[in-house]
Amino acid sequence: MKIRVALAGNPNVGKSVVFNNLTGGHQHIGNWPGKTIDKAEGTVNYKGNEIYVIDLPGTYSLTAYSAEELIARDYIIQEKPDVVINIVDASNLERNLYLTLQLLELGANVIIALNKMDLAERENVKIDIERLEKKLGIPIIPMVAPKKEGMKELLDAIIKYAKKSVKREMNYNEKIERYIDEVEKIIEGKLEGFDKRWIAIKILENDKEVKKKIGKDLLSQCEEIREKMNKNVGDPEIALADARYQLIKDICGDVLTKERKVTVSDIIDSVLLDKFFGIPIFVSILWMIFQFGFMVSAPFCDFLGDGFAALSSVLSGATGIQWFDYLFFGDYGVLNGIGMVLSFVLLIILLYFALSLVEDFGYMARAAFLMDKIMRKLGLSGRAIIPMILGFGCNVPAIYATRMIPDEKDRLVAIVTNPLMLCGARLVFFSAIVGAVFGKAGGDVILSLYLLGIVLAFIVAIILRKTILKGRVSPFILELPPYQMPVPKVSLSKAWQRGKLFFTKAGKVVLPGILILGILLITSTSFTYTENAEESLAAAIGKAFLPIVAPLGWDWRLLVAALFGIVAKEIVLGASALLYGASEETIATTMASMYTPLQMYSYMVFILIYVPCIVTIGAIKQEAGSKWAIFTLIYGIILAYIMAWVVLGFGHLMGVV
Numbered sequence: 001m002k003i004r005v006a007l008a009g010n011p012n013v014g015k016s017v018v019f020n021n022l023t024g025g026h027q028h029i030g031n032w033p034g035k036t037i038d039k040a041e042g043t044v045n046y047k048g049n050e051i052y053v054i055d056l057p058g059t060y061s062l063t064a065y066s067a068e069e070l071i072a073r074d075y076i077i078q079e080k081p082d083v084v085i086n087i088v089d090a091s092n093l094e095r096n097l098y099l100t101l102q103l104l105e106l107g108a109n110v111i112i113a114l115n116k117m118d119l120a121e122r123e124n125v126k127i128d129i130e131r132l133e134k135k136l137g138i139p140i141i142p143m144v145a146p147k148k149e150g151m152k153e154l155l156d157a158i159i160k161y162a163k164k165s166v167k168r169e170m171n172y173n174e175k176i177e178r179y180i181d182e183v184e185k186i187i188e189g190k191l192e193g194f195d196k197r198w199i200a201i202k203i204l205e206n207d208k209e210v211k212k213k214i215g216k217d218l219l220s221q222c223e224e225i226r227e228k229m230n231k232n233v234g235d236p237e238i239a240l241a242d243a244r245y246q247l248i249k250d251i252c253g254d255v256l257t258k259e260r261k262v263t264v265s266d267i268i269d270s271v272l273l274d275k276f277f278g279i280p281i282f283v284s285i286l287w288m289i290f291q292f293g294f295m296v297s298a299p300f301c302d303f304l305g306d307g308f309a310a311l312s313s314v315l316s317g318a319t320g321i322q323w324f325d326y327l328f329f330g331d332y333g334v335l336n337g338i339g340m341v342l343s344f345v346l347l348i349i350l351l352y353f354a355l356s357l358v359e360d361f362g363y364m365a366r367a368a369f370l371m372d373k374i375m376r377k378l379g380l381s382g383r384a385i386i387p388m389i390l391g392f393g394c395n396v397p398a399i400y401a402t403r404m405i406p407d408e409k410d411r412l413v414a415i416v417t418n419p420l421m422l423c424g425a426r427l428v429f430f431s432a433i434v435g436a437v438f439g440k441a442g443g444d445v446i447l448s449l450y451l452l453g454i455v456l457a458f459i460v461a462i463i464l465r466k467t468i469l470k471g472r473v474s475p476f477i478l479e480l481p482p483y484q485m486p487v488p489k490v491s492l493s494k495a496w497q498r499g500k501l502f503f504t505k506a507g508k509v510v511l512p513g514i515l516i517l518g519i520l521l522i523t524s525t526s527f528t529y530t531e532n533a534e535e536s537l538a539a540a541i542g543k544a545f546l547p548i549v550a551p552l553g554w555d556w557r558l559l560v561a562a563l564f565g566i567v568a569k570e571i572v573l574g575a576s577a578l579l580y581g582a583s584e585e586t587i588a589t590t591m592a593s594m595y596t597p598l599q600m601y602s603y604m605v606f607i608l609i610y611v612p613c614i615v616t617i618g619a620i621k622q623e624a625g626s627k628w629a630i631f632t633l634i635y636g637i638i639l640a641y642i643m644a645w646v647v648l649g650f651g652h653l654m655g656v657v
């Protein structure tokens with residue numbers, strides 16, 4: 001049997017954990033509301049059935065007010081899944097049931113997955129499940145999704161109820177049902193394929209999307225009833241919401257007992273959200289994440305880098321074809337370049353691991369809360385802090401995460417400034433060269449680049465807010481989820497996913513990029529084989545544009561590395577290796593001997609700012625349109641150029657040469 005299943009529920013209830021459990025998918029999981037922004041799909045085979053599962057974005061309601069709500073609702077209406085699994089947070093039953101009632105109104109075949117049972121237990125919330133099943137008339141499966149508790153029962157329930165459409169009577173009070181009945185009579189037999197009662201309710205609620213579906217005649221008849229209801233019981237939309245809340249209250253009064261004490265979350269919050277210590281703690285947490293990543297990965301990174309360099313020299317001359325050996329295994333070798341990039345994979349994985357521990361712990365929403373006041377003054381919404389932190393890993397998911405910012409202008413500012421967050425790919429280049437160029441100060445240099453990116457993001461935001469995106473940043477309410485111990489396995493698998501992505505990127509983008517550069521390097525301007533880089537095509541390209549950057553102390557090599565970095569920032573490092581004929585060990589010393597630390601710093605600042613990589617540009621285009629993607633490109637290049645000069649000028653003033 002083929003069964004189509006949709007997962008619906010409030011934000012942050014665990015839909016994506018369930019989805020991943022069922023399908024083996026890799027949906028973004030974390031402890032803050034609003035991660036899944038589009039639907040994701042997968043399939044699972046169970047007891048001879050092919051179950052197709054779709055993960056919907058989290059919504060508190062099914063009105064037509066927000067994109068997420070429309071995505072979720074349209075899917076259920078149009079695709080008519082055989083089963084809608086309504087994931088409900090057991091520790092927050094009352095609020096979650098509001099959506100449940102709306103799903104039932106829709107006439108969907110609902111099964112409740114009562115998730116986070118462990119949390120409910122910890123918070124002393126007791127639910128009489130059998131009674132709740134009776135009251136709602138639908139099956140309920142208690143579960144703890146991250147521990148896979150209840151998954152088998154859920155699968156069995158899906159199969160059992162898939163083709164059994166139970167008719168449920170979910171009635172509100174008499175005062176309201178009268179009007180629903182009246183509208184139902186008018187539309188009787190008119191709208192094939194829709195649940196009559198649902199249409200009636202939506203018409204009374206003045207739902208724009210539903211009203212569009214109905215002919216003028218019918219609509220005016222319905223409007224009369226709406227008017228009548230308005231006169232007798234007040235605004236129908238409010239009356240219906242009240243009716244749902246009343247019903248929920250009745251149900252919960254019957255099945256729910258809770259003695260909510262001061263929870264551990266409350267205690268932790270009193271420290272982490274402290275007026276004075278909150279922000280210093282936030283900064284320290286970030287600092288620890290990066291410290292952890294660098295410290296643990298350093299030996300591995302050296303080892304791999306050396307390994308690839310050694311491999312190159314062992315293989316040099318292996319094939320006997322001169323140009324081939326030179327291109328792949330020579331000092332300027334592609335193997336060496338790619339190896340250097342790969343040696344940073346552990347750093348990337350560790351950073352992601354640490355970031356996702358913090359995310360799963362429940363700290364992201366707190367960071368947004370803490371920073372909101374300051375951020376708003378600086379032109380960004382507090383919610384933008386989450387995409388900013390994610391941007392330290394990779395700007396692409398960060399750009400998508402801005403969807404949680406409801407105000408359009410707030411969101412655009414967050415998107416356009418996000419590439420200034422120093423991502424893992426740029427970090428690969430910076431961490432490879434700071435050691436030899438700046439010696440012991442290397443760590444501080446990297447830290448200063450992180451800070452510079454953040455400061456510039458705020459400056460750009462303020463300027464945008466005062467010019468083309470004029471207006472106030474709207475205040476926000478973001479629910480603070482309870483803290484929970486992160487499950488290391490979950491965070492590890494997330495980090496591993498990232499690491500895999502890094503590998504794939506290395507294979508698909510970085511390697512071809514370096515290969516092309518390598519070929520340009522061994523081809524002379526008269527298209528013959530050359531080992532003299534100065535007369536290569538690459539040099540010719542670099543030299544053509546050199547006048548623009550020569551005053552900054554660059555030579556053509558730095559320029560070519562930057563040009564190739566547009567494709568992916570990891571390439572800057574691999575390209576440098578090729579261009580300077582250096583290995584992990586020697587790249588930094590080579591560069592240090594050719595440029596002053598000040599020039600190098602100025603170059604790094606340029607690389608930090610100049611353009612987002614191609615994938616990021618694509619994400620910006622998708623989320624904000626081409627206009628903003630081009631805007632980001634142009635302001636980036638101008639700002640990078642100015643800042644490279646500012647660094648040099650400032651350095652000279654301070655007496656650094």
Ligand SMILES: Nc1nc2c(ncn2[C@@H]2O[C@H](COP(=O)(O)OP(=O)(O)OP(=O)(O)O)[C@@H](O)[C@H]2O)c(=O)[nH]1
Nearest residue numbers: 011012013014015016017034035036058116144145
């Ligand atoms: N303690 C506990 N935590 C859970 C349970 N299920 C999920 N979580 C955690 O709740 C958080 C949210 O889970 P997600 O699957 O990302 O939630 P979602 O419903 O997809 O959220 P959005 O996509 O943001 O709407 C994660 O940190 C999970 O680890 C559970 O049964 N018990």
Ligand SMILES: [Mg+2]
Nearest residue numbers: 015016035036
């Ligand atoms: Mg999700």
